[in-house]
Amino acid sequence: MLELELPPAQPTxxxxxxxxxxxxxxIDLGAGREVFDYSHxxxxxxxxxxxxxxxERLEELQREQEKALLAQLQLDEETxxxxxxxxxxxxxxxxxxxxxxxxxxxxPLQPAGGALSFDECMxxxxxxxxxxxxxxxxxxxxxxLVHDSCPESDPVFITTNQTLTPEPSVLQNTGADVDxxxxxxxxxxxxxxxxxxxCLHIESDSLTQVDIFSIQDTKPPETAxxxxxxxxxxxxxxxxxxxxxxxxxxTSSFTSAMPVEDLNHLKGDPLHLVDELYTTxxxxxxNGSMPTTSDLLTExxxxxxxxxxxxLCKAFNxxxxxxxxxxxxxxxxxxxxxxxxxxxxxxxxxxxLYGDASYNYSDSEMEDLDSAPGSVLQNHSExxxxxxxxxxxxxxxxxxxxxxxxxxxxxxxxPKKEVPASPGYNRSPFAKDKYSSRLEARFTRDTQRAKALQxxxxxxxxxxxxxxxxxxxxxxxxxxxxxxxxxxDIRRRGKNKVAAQNCRKRKLENIVELEHDxxxxxxxxxxxxxxxxxxxxxxxxxxKQLGALYLEVFSQLRDEDGNPYSPTEYSLQQTxxxxxxxxxxxxxxxxxxx
DNA sequence: TAGAAGTGTCATGCG
DNA sequence: CCCGCATGACACTTC
Numbered sequence: 001m002l003e004l005e006l007p008p009a010q011p012t013x014x015x016x017x018x019x020x021x022x023x024x025x026x027i028d029l030g031a032g033r034e035v036f037d038y039s040h041x042x043x044x045x046x047x048x049x050x051x052x053x054x055x056e057r058l059e060e061l062q063r064e065q066e067k068a069l070l071a072q073l074q075l076d077e078e079t080x081x082x083x084x085x086x087x088x089x090x091x092x093x094x095x096x097x098x099x100x101x102x103x104x105x106x107x108p109l110q111p112a113g114g115a116l117s118f119d120e121c122m123x124x125x126x127x128x129x130x131x132x133x134x135x136x137x138x139x140x141x142x143x144x145l146v147h148d149s150c151p152e153s154d155p156v157f158i159t160t161n162q163t164l165t166p167e168p169s170v171l172q173n174t175g176a177d178v179d180x181x182x183x184x185x186x187x188x189x190x191x192x193x194x195x196x197x198x199c200l201h202i203e204s205d206s207l208t209q210v211d212i213f214s215i216q217d218t219k220p221p222e223t224a225x226x227x228x229x230x231x232x233x234x235x236x237x238x239x240x241x242x243x244x245x246x247x248x249x250x251t252s253s254f255t256s257a258m259p260v261e262d263l264n265h266l267k268g269d270p271l272h273l274v275d276e277l278y279t280t281x282x283x284x285x286x287n288g289s290m291p292t293t294s295d296l297l298t299e300x301x302x303x304x305x306x307x308x309x310x311x312l313c314k315a316f317n318x319x320x321x322x323x324x325x326x327x328x329x330x331x332x333x334x335x336x337x338x339x340x341x342x343x344x345x346x347x348x349x350x351x352x353l354y355g356d357a358s359y360n361y362s363d364s365e366m367e368d369l370d371s372a373p374g375s376v377l378q379n380h381s382e383x384x385x386x387x388x389x390x391x392x393x394x395x396x397x398x399x400x401x402x403x404x405x406x407x408x409x410x411x412x413x414x415p416k417k418e419v420p421a422s423p424g425y426n427r428s429p430f431a432k433d434k435y436s437s438r439l440e441a442r443f444t445r446d447t448q449r450a451k452a453l454q455x456x457x458x459x460x461x462x463x464x465x466x467x468x469x470x471x472x473x474x475x476x477x478x479x480x481x482x483x484x485x486x487x488x489d490i491r492r493r494g495k496n497k498v499a500a501q502n503c504r505k506r507k508l509e510n511i512v513e514l515e516h517d518x519x520x521x522x523x524x525x526x527x528x529x530x531x532x533x534x535x536x537x538x539x540x541x542x543x544k545q546l547g548a549l550y551l552e553v554f555s556q557l558r559d560e561d562g563n564p565y566s567p568t569e570y571s572l573q574q575t576x577x578x579x580x581x582x583x584x585x586x587x588x589x590x591x592x593x594x
Numbered sequence: 595t596a597g598a599a600g601t602g603t604c605a606t607g608c609g
Numbered sequence: 610c611c612c613g614c615a616t617g618a619c620a621c622t623t624c
Contacts, residue, residue: 467612467613492603493602493603493604495614496602496604496615497602499613499614499615499616500601500602500603500615500616501602502614502615503614503615504600504601504616506615506616507616
């Protein structure tokens with residue numbers, strides 16, 4: 001840009017090439033080619049300033065819209081993700097973001113040569129998207145600008161129009177451009193040749209039943225000026241708007257189906273393909289074959305429009321069973337064919353991606369996956385943010401809906417709080433809270449597993465029901481092997497967990513009881529010791545008294561001569577009948593020796 | 595950072 | 610033989 005500050009005295013071919021390169025680089029910023037001309041240098045600063053203000057305003061608007069979108073989202077307590085309360089609420093934000101994506105896209109559209117990958121198809125959709133979403137009624141200024149043959153009078157129009165339609169010849173010549181038509185047809189053929197897309201046929205009824213969410217009602221009027229660079233498509237828009245059914249279904253389904261983030265991430269020059277599509281429409285109109293609503297709905301673009309919805313496997317609800325494996329395989333990477341659910345006669349319990357995804361995991365593997373951050377379940381939830389709710393719908397049978405309603409009620413009524421299953425949660429240091437939180441985490445994991453396999457009764461029932469009731473419920477439902485194994489595991493673990501808790505409780509109670517017994521026995525011992533001391537004391541006293549009495553009695557004894565007996569030679573002995581005899585100690589010793 | 599405490603789970607024995 | 614329960618042992622987390 002520094003070189004451009006110099007006056008372009010005589011631009012050479014090299015300078016022109018450089019200008020062309022710079023212009024192509026700045027095209028996404030809204031710079032027109034003529035701004036590189038010195039005569040437009042004065043306007044450049046003002047236009048850049050104005051564009052900066054517009055860009056800031058646009059970003060602010062986008063932030064507000066995203067904020068409003070987040071306000072319209074509700075937190076899925078099971079998956080921890082934000083899911084829209086109404087599916088069509090993406091549109092408003094999608095419009096702005098898509099437009100931004102177009103503004104910010106710097107990569108040219110890849111030519112549609114060779115086989116298209118799924119990402120290329122998505123990019124193609126994203127490139128096609130601005131044409132679809134920009135269907136707001138042109139404002140008076142906008143219409144005047146469109147029909148004004150002297151757009152130079154409006155500098156804004158000059159900038160936006162010429163900046164964002166760098167190849168107006170494409171638009172002008174598209175009506176007779178057969179090569180472009182062939183390219184488009186080839187693109188669509190290749191697009192439809194992709195196995196993932198072959199099942200993406202949506203009937204027109206389902207499309208017309210899409211909740212219509214008109215952008216006209218939601219788009220702020222000041223954004224019209226920002227989107228004025230879609231002028232070449234205004235005619236197409238008017239044609240589309242003239243057909244309200246097509247307009248509504250086409251735009252609403254596309255905008256509702258396309259995630260905003262994906263559109264923001266998709267890059268590519270949308271103008272080329274937009275012009276080609278426009279050419280297609282214009283050409284058909286010229287040839288008298290302007291597509292009707294039904295035609296448009298059966299067009300490849302309508303199938304593409306419905307693709308994101310189908311990528312969420314809404315079409316797996318039994319309407320297109322033949323294509324379900326491809327769709328599931330394409331996204332989850334887990335083969336449904338390996339699952340016995342495919343042949344299960346049950347009410348398509350295992351038909352969901354969730355169930356199949358979980359089926360091939362053993363319980364221990366699921367445990368590992370659960371405990372790991374970014375587990376499979378969580379990733380599935382991220383990959384299919386609406387999948388979980390769709391799975392719970394169970395449109396196959398009313399009884400199944402009742403079951404799942406019962407399941408939902410049971411799960412919601414179960415004494416669990418949806419806490420993160422990750423082990424690193426922050427809890428209060430109180431043991432009771434920690435205990436309950438771990439219990440809840442365990443309960444949540446089992447609940448998630450049960451929900452993943454669509455087990456139609458709650459974990460609480462699995463664990464706490466009596467054996468007879470449990471077997472009765474098990475016999476009432478047609479469950480596959482995975483479901484039975486999971487139910488048995490959950491019940492076994494739950495029972496054993498309660499048993500372990502009871503066991504530990506009993507162990508603690510036994511310890512406390514034994515401590516009490518020990519204290520009691522210690523008291524008893526002390527008491528007995530005191531009693532023993534008392535007895536010993538009394539015994540010594542009696543012994544002392546007895547000795548004194550013995551001496552007194554022995555001293556009063558006299559022999560035949562009146563002499564006292566010597567205590568060393570005689571002693572007193574008492575017989576059993578109570579008589580007392582004076583026995584000589586020699587005799588006593590002799591009797592002992594005898 | 596080592597250790598204690600709490601908890602879940604598995605394996606095993608017993609009734 | 611099967612099932613439920615009790616319990617030791619182990620792993621893991623938290624403090």
